[in-house]
Amino acid sequence: LTTNGTWHKTDNGSQFQQYKTKKCKGCSVREKCTKAKQNGKIVQRRKFAPNIEANRQRIENDKSTYKKRQAIVEHPYGTIKRQWGFSYIMTKKYIHRASADVGFMMTAYNLRRIINIIGIKHFKEYLKMRLTLLLTIFGLKNLNRGLLKGYYFQTIFRKVILEPVLKRLHLTHKLTFSGGF
Template sequence: MCGFKDKCTKDKRGRRVRRPIDQDILDRADHRMMENKELYRQRQMIVEHPFGTIKRGLGMTYFLTKGMQSVKAQISFAFLAYNMKRAINILGVKEIIRRLTGKKVFVSL
């Protein structure tokens, strides 16, 4: 029996600690992250940025479709839009059209 029970709780049965069923998995993930902080920092910069951009920039906070196949199609279109937007920002409209058609393009913007 704990000698400090009367100082930390008034419940006759004592305090109860609840843990989610998968808490051990979450604890291991936290431990791996703490051991590899630099790797996770790099992942945040490279991998997670597109998801945040798609969520905020394209307003995609939830899926409009139901079913795995439809959701995969919807997220594929979102990634395509993200990649096209990024390519246009990097290369410019003229260069994108030139590369897609293989011809010289004169676009006035």
């Protein structure tokens, strides 16, 4: 089988090459292989078929590692997909957009898991502590620009932005209803 090197596109954007041979015309089992009258069998091979085959081979060679991966990764994925209703990705066109969607889902899962483990009260305290540390570091960097500016920024930021947000910190009903991890 040979190809002319042309990549064809399907309606959904996936790419493939076609492989043909002239030897089909004189083949004794041609009727079992193809119904084409003029040409022989045409085999289509998708662009990422070699990657899929290599992955399948890696799985076959090291089944214990794959089982371990399933135990670790599949539970969060199943929770996000079935309990939270994210069975598909909304963002189309580019992989970095889809990666952002998946990243937000995983971040929400991890935050939810932390809150379930340590509780919302301890999580808020942790956030306050980290933000205070961050603002302190930011304030120390601003000392070169004037002590008043750094202190003023910290005070305004804490009173106007930080404290109201931490008081309202909660998860939506959809996330809290799902029944845990």
